[in-house]
Amino acid sequence: MLKALFQDQDETRQYVIQTISDFLDGTDGEWDWDDFISCPLPYPELNDVRLFCSALPFHYPRSIRTEYCSPEGIDALKSKLAELTGRSSSPSSDGSL
Secondary structure, three states, X not given: OHHHHHOOHHHHHHHHHHHHHHHXXXXXXXXXXXXXXXXXXXXXXXXXXXXXXXXXXXXXXXXXXXXXXXXXXHHHHHHHHHHHHOOOOOOOOOOOO
């Protein structure tokens, strides 16, 4: 995580995209997601994404103990990732809280 603090905005954006992708795919390391949601980023737009991710369990509570958030929260995260990568997301879900 600390390496993101020493990167320019484009590299940090790629770090955010990769971290969210890895989390959704289940390929992230044991502490990668925790590091990501716990450590502020130096760029306001990207830090807002981090805050969005960290708030998912509060806005979309999990129903199963091992989940991070509800399936609706995962859909919101996928929409946020699509927004970051410039891909279109479904019209019914814009990823905002």
